[in-house]
Amino acid sequence: MISQDRTRAAAGFILLYAVVIGFTDNYVRVIADEAGLWQFHLTRSVMALAILAAVAPALGLRLRPVDWRAVAARSAIHGTAMLIYFGALAFLPVAQVAAGLFTAPIFVLVISRFVYGERIGPVRVLAVLTGFAGVLLVLGPEAMAGASFAAGLPVLAGLLYGMGNIATRAWCPQESAGTLLGGFFVALGVLGAAGLAVLALVSLPVPEGPDGFVMRGFVVPSQDFWFWTFVQAAGSLFAVGMMIRAYQAATASRVSVFEYVILPASAIWGWLLWDERLSPVAAAGMALIALAGIAIAVGSRPPAATATPA
Template structure:
């Protein structure tokens, strides 16, 4: 129950992060700068916390090149994850993000040469049917670019999870999160001279809030997996749709159309089936640190 609570709280925090990112972009802050400030507080929060405990040595690693590759992939994932809600209503962008387990199945076959049974392939087909219901190709409700970015976010998190699974063999989650932020921040800083402008106090509040929410959300995700297995707690992730719908309604006066309410259960059901099958096979498809795509 404690693990479920932590995962539910993490979902609320990360849903709030997505909302803050969208508000920040609409206030006039450039997207690359938003990503920069999303990462920087994580470096100082983790480093400061470990320094107070005298445990900075926990960040030592012999796999810095692997962390660097993961940072590049993670930045790409952030562009998709945070770009989707800028192009789509919150509820729709959140629902497209639920396709991560579906892409994880496909990637496990292509990259890891794993054997996937008919149940999981049926779940993959069910999930993509939900995507078609929501996107309604040929209509104007969902912009094609927005749908592509939303699906790209799900794909990148699945791809990153495979790399994080490998890093997790030798590195602890806190180290993975730290090095992702520490290595990606300087790269993102290269864009600041071209995009950074004067900010109002409200914009600074939004920027710093995004960084703190991102760090806290990742720590909560990690903590949830210390007390429960992925398949047991992942169901809480789907509560993000409720938070996205609530934020969309309160702030942007947006409510999902009928197609979203019809397609979302198909995608959620597909993810739940895949998670359950992975549980039966004693595998984890979405490590907590993979969520640093948020």
């Protein structure tokens, strides 16, 4: 029997996701220089939903949910994780925030084992630990520096992100990628609108540039904002669609390991776009990340068919 857990196909989807997200996320710094987190999420969501509605008939995408409650719950979890992640960037180093988010595969492994009773072999456990060690090497020792409530926020984002990834397959097995895509951007759009409404009522001192990303309310956007937000919307729509397909193709505890490839993809784009260079230690971390992906792919292959006596 052919396994329905198409691990190699899921790895391909995640690779496409990482390459596109690595490019678009490198330009968030350009958007943050003039606009705020909430306006960015609301504008990007409106653009992404408009694109999705336009292409859905041509691609035959089903957008209506089978289970509204399951889609809404998954969308709320993923949307909140992304808000916490981006919000923490306002007062924590990027390395520390990213390291916290990439604890998600560990949470996926624990939840899959103790909540859903999934059998987790030693290969996948080792792959997760190896990949996370590679993350720490890529980000550097400052990634784990500090211990405070603020430092725990990225880990909370990682927990929610992992829960959302499990929910993709466990709660929404009959939903289409188009439905889950739409739900994700609706949730972020609603949260963005809520943030703008609060900031319209509460006046806060807003620092200039990226330092004011979280506290900045509505501003009159420039052409650069419109352009790069549209790039973000189109790129995120495609990339998140690939991620959803990956989590529909294989179990979350397997696919989550492949997501470590986002870090080297982002680093390569950073080098190409901004001439940001990696240290030898970071390169060693990338090698560990690649090793984790290979280990999980090999360890997930179904056993070869054997001939039986007539």
